[in-house]
Amino acid sequence: MPVRVGLIKQLFSPPLPASGAPVSEPPSTASAPEPEDGDDLLDDLISQLEAKDGPMQAEDAKVLGEVALSQQAEAEGAPGAGKKMSSKDRFKARQARKAEALAASYLPPDPATDTRLEQEAAAEDSQIRAVCFERHLELWQCPPDGNCMFTAVADQLHLLGLLPAADARPEVTRRAAAQYIRAHPADFVPFLPSVTGEDGQGATDDGLMTSLQFDKYCEKIERTAAWGGQPELLALAKAFRVEIDVVQGGTPSVVRTLPGDAQGKWPVAAISYHRRMYGLGEHYNSLRPMERHTLLPHLLYNHKDIHEHLHPHDPHPHPHPHVVQHPTA
Structure with a gap:
């Protein structure tokens, strides 16, 4: 059926x-469950x-x-x-x-659609690798389990010395994000969608979440594998006082989330955002400093892709600076 x-x-x-x-008002005392x-x-x-x-x-x-x-x-x-x-x-x-x-x-499955998505995934991967090359970073894969953003940020916080190894896990960053959002509702409610929009059950005329919906949202972020987005990134940046740089395909190639107004004085956590890595699913990975033993293969084999990304209008890639060019007779 x-x-x-x-x-x-x-x-x-x-x-x-x-x-x-609305969240800015005291929560309702009504006992009826929300539909x-x-x-x-x-x-x-x-x-x-x-x-x-x-x-x-x-x-x-x-x-x-x-x-x-x-x-x-x-x-x-x-x-x-x-x-x-x-x-x-x-x-x-x-x-x-x-x-x-x-x-x-x-x-x-539709073969034409599958081919298009594969091409988009390859282009996105090439663009992200180019930016990582500029920064001497490499992908550290996070499991695609709904916790990827929180896992990626936890890994970065550990690299920065802000979390011990035992706490470098998504449960810790989920709890930190939820606690910060709960403590600063006025900073987040305008950017959090009501459950079904301005016409949703229990929503106010301006479309803001009710107190009950806000509590439910924070609980979902903290205790489930719900996907995290920009509000949670901002909460983590502010909670841990770090700049979070998100490397992505397209323009801009790097999206910065700052804990304050000034740029450049915060420790930087670098993660990548993929729209096509797992088909249509969005995904985050951590970007770790490139190991020395992996740097040379990147220099040798990725030079053409990197040069085309950095200099798209130059049809003649320059010889790689780390490869000695012997003159011909």
Whole structure:
């Protein structure tokens, strides 16, 4: 049977009216539990899809995709289209986009798409390696388990002498990030999405998280394998007083997260951000100082790639400075 109909109905059901208080206000004393949000329903759908074999996954994903497209068309073509969409229609359209993306991730492989993604992954890897070469850094692989960003930062903090080896693990950096965010809600709430946006269950009119949602977010960051992003990087930079440099493909090649206003006076933790290393999944690795025994192979074999990255308009790479060039007779 295709994915559970009840879940799809819940996924596209309009939210209840806003009832929570913004984080800046005292938490509500109401004892009623917060309704299940759309992200939780999507997680349930993902679990159901992953539990099935390939043909059933494809069938269910196709059904989910068709429902999503239908719901999105219905929401966007509702009476009064062209005017501001109602809360109900915006919620349905947003959930439809989420479900469509979920469905696409479970459809059968497409050779053309696979080839394109492989090319993008290779280009991204080349760009990241070029920046690492400039800085004499090399990748230290972090497991793709949802903790990668926290693992990468923990490794860097250990290299900087800010964490002992026993504490260089994601549980420690997760706890530090969550504690800092909890202690400074005004610095983070404007940048944290409400569970389902400004029209979500319990969200305020300005779309800010309620106190309950904020607590739930911090708990999720601290105690689960939830993926970390820019808010958590900022929290870690401030908590440990370090600059965190994220090397990535594209422009800019390095994104700096500073614990304060001034640049250059902080210890620097270097990590890499990959959009294509594991297919469509985003991933972080730690960037360690390049070992001497690995530096020479980089110099010999990566010179052409590095030169093309640093000098894209020069069709004639210069001889490598560390390779002696003997004149010909």
